[in-house]
Amino acid sequence: MAETYRVGLLGHGTVGAAFEQLLAERADAIAHITGVRPEVTGVLTRSRGDFEEILAGSDLVVELIGGIDPARDYVLRAMRAGKHVVSANKLLLASHGEELWSTAREHNVQLRFEGAVAGVVPVIRVLQETLAGAHVERIHGIVNGTTNFILSEMARGGTAYADALKRAQELGYAEADPTDDVTGKDAAAKMAILARLAFSTPVTLDQVTYEGIEHITGEDMNYARDFGLALKLIGTAERVDDGISVRVHPAFLYPGHPLASVNGSFNAVTVESEAITEITLSGPGAGGPQTASAVIGDVISAMIPPASTPETTASLPVVADVKSAFYLAMEVDDEPGVLAQVAEVLGMQGASIKSVVQRGLGGQARLVMVIHPLLESRFYGAVQLLARMPFVRSEPRAIRVLDEEFND
Numbered sequence: 449m450a451e452t453y454r455v456g457l458l459g460h461g462t463v464g465a466a467f468e469q470l471l472a473e474r475a476d477a478i479a480h481i482t483g484v485r486p487e488v489t490g491v492l493t494r495s496r497g498d499f500e501e502i503l504a505g506s507d508l509v510v511e512l513i514g515g516i517d518p519a520r521d522y523v524l525r526a527m528r529a530g531k532h533v534v535s536a537n538k539l540l541l542a543s544h545g546e547e548l549w550s551t552a553r554e555h556n557v558q559l560r561f562e563g564a565v566a567g568v569v570p571v572i573r574v575l576q577e578t579l580a581g582a583h584v585e586r587i588h589g590i591v592n593g594t595t596n597f598i599l600s601e602m603a604r605g606g607t608a609y610a611d612a613l614k615r616a617q618e619l620g621y622a623e624a625d626p627t628d629d630v631t632g633k634d635a636a637a638k639m640a641i642l643a644r645l646a647f648s649t650p651v652t653l654d655q656v657t658y659e660g661i662e663h664i665t666g667e668d669m670n671y672a673r674d675f676g677l678a679l680k681l682i683g684t685a686e687r688v689d690d691g692i693s694v695r696v697h698p699a700f701l702y703p704g705h706p707l708a709s710v711n712g713s714f715n716a717v718t719v720e721s722e723a724i725t726e727i728t729l730s731g732p733g734a735g736g737p738q739t740a741s742a743v744i745g746d747v748i749s750a751m752i753p754p755a756s757t758p759e760t761t762a763s764l765p766v767v768a769d770v771k772s773a774f775y776l777a778m779e780v781d782d783e784p785g786v787l788a789q790v791a792e793v794l795g796m797q798g799a800s801i802k803s804v805v806q807r808g809l810g811g812q813a814r815l816v817m818v819i820h821p822l823l824e825s826r827f828y829g830a831v832q833l834l835a836r837m838p839f840v841r842s843e844p845r846a847i848r849v850l851d852e853e854f855n856d
């Protein structure tokens with residue numbers, strides 16, 4: 449009989465419960481790989497268990513509580529007590545990563561977090577190990593399963609935003625507070641972690657510019673179909689001039705874009721570097737059993753040392769203003785000269801129109817355009833000017849457009 453490897457489990461919700469079940473099912477197989485048999489020896493929830501007792505009785509601690517407090521305190525105390533830690537808590541890592549990684553180094557323990565970004569898609573391992581020697585130029589991807597599920601359901605037609613969100617919660621994809629998903633905050637935390645690993649420079653959640661999908665309407669989806677576009681919540685982390693830019697926003701994708709066909713709760717991450725061109729990793733990005741698989745992979749890795757904790761080697765500024773292409777929609781008076789004036793206002797800010805559709809609405813017209821890439825500050829300057837024009841009848845609505853042709 450193999451010796452027992454004692455796992456203390458903090459949190460027993462969607463992921464924690466799936467983890468305990470999967471670990472029990474796979475324990476014998478893991479014992480064949482590692483020579484020791486992992487077993488959950490203590491569980492902490494709000495109503496059950498005592499942290500100190502669990503800590504004393506474990507070789508490794510798995511944190512699946514979520515949020516900052518008390519998760520941060522438990523993770524720090526576990527590492528200071530010499531225990532390896534596995535966590536899927538992106539909010540914690542994106543907010544206090546440096547403190548946690550330096551504590552891991554100081555106490556010579558492992559802190560693993562594959563489940564924190566893109567569910568079971570092994571992007572953390574790829575950045576920390578496979579591509580550790582590559583000079584990464586850009587990472588972009590779909591890193592939130594809930595919003596990708598909602599947008600996919602809306603695009604298929606018929607499903608309202610609120611119904612799709614409710615279903616994502618029922619399926620265990622959403623955060624305890626789904627506001628983090630739909631506002632882009634969850635994806636922003638994940639992009640901060642990816643940027644931190646890819647560029648070896650400190651990046652925290654508060655440095656990531658993000659916007660969510662709450663304002664997306666069924667009408668936007670219909671226009672997207674007319675233009676042949678797919679709407680996705682996209683995260684990007686890239687080198688720009690002397691710094692980096694990390695951002696999350698909804699974006700239209702032209703067909704053929706590698707992320708355009710990633711649907712449902714699936715995530716995908718593309719890593720670009722001159723030496724490797726690009727690789728795209730894709731798979732289930734949310735859900736209890738899916739994330740639990742990634743957590744178990746981390747537990748096994750921690751049982752077989754060594755693993756590095758990432759040190760920063762650079763201190764790059766995180767810049768906010770970058771060039772993007774845009775979809776722009778607004779209701780205007782259906783009168784001669786209006787389109788010309790819109791084009792003039794855009795032109796004054798250096799924005800040029802790639803394509804345009806105008807539909808009459810009885811005295812008014814809906815004007816929908818795709819604008820060639822320009823600095824976002826200049827584009828939003830034009831949008832502010834347009835919003836004040838007397839012939840504009842609705843708040844102009846802007847969504848970024850990603851296109852291989854634009855972004856290369």
Ligand SMILES: NC(=O)C1=CN([C@@H]2O[C@H](COP(=O)(O)OP(=O)(O)OC[C@H]3O[C@@H](n4cnc5c(N)ncnc54)[C@H](OP(=O)(O)O)[C@@H]3O)[C@@H](O)[C@H]2O)C=CC1
Pocket residue numbers: 458459460461462463464492493494495511512513514515517518536537538539563564567620621622623624733734735736739
């Ligand atoms: N769901 C998913 O698809 C994914 C989730 N994650 C991350 O995994 C982590 C867990 O997520 P998930 O399982 O969905 O969350 P849940 O809300 O389903 O579960 C959270 C668990 O933590 C416990 N908990 C909450 N607060 C405390 C506290 N103060 N003290 C002790 N226990 C507490 C809860 O206890 P109680 O049972 O008493 O309420 C519950 O058991 C989060 O960091 C999340 O971001 C990562 C990838 C995917």
Ligand SMILES: N[C@@H](CC=O)C(=O)O
Pocket residue numbers: 564565566567591592593594595621622623629634733734735
């Ligand atoms: N709420 C998250 C869960 C996984 O990280 C998501 O939907 O992606």
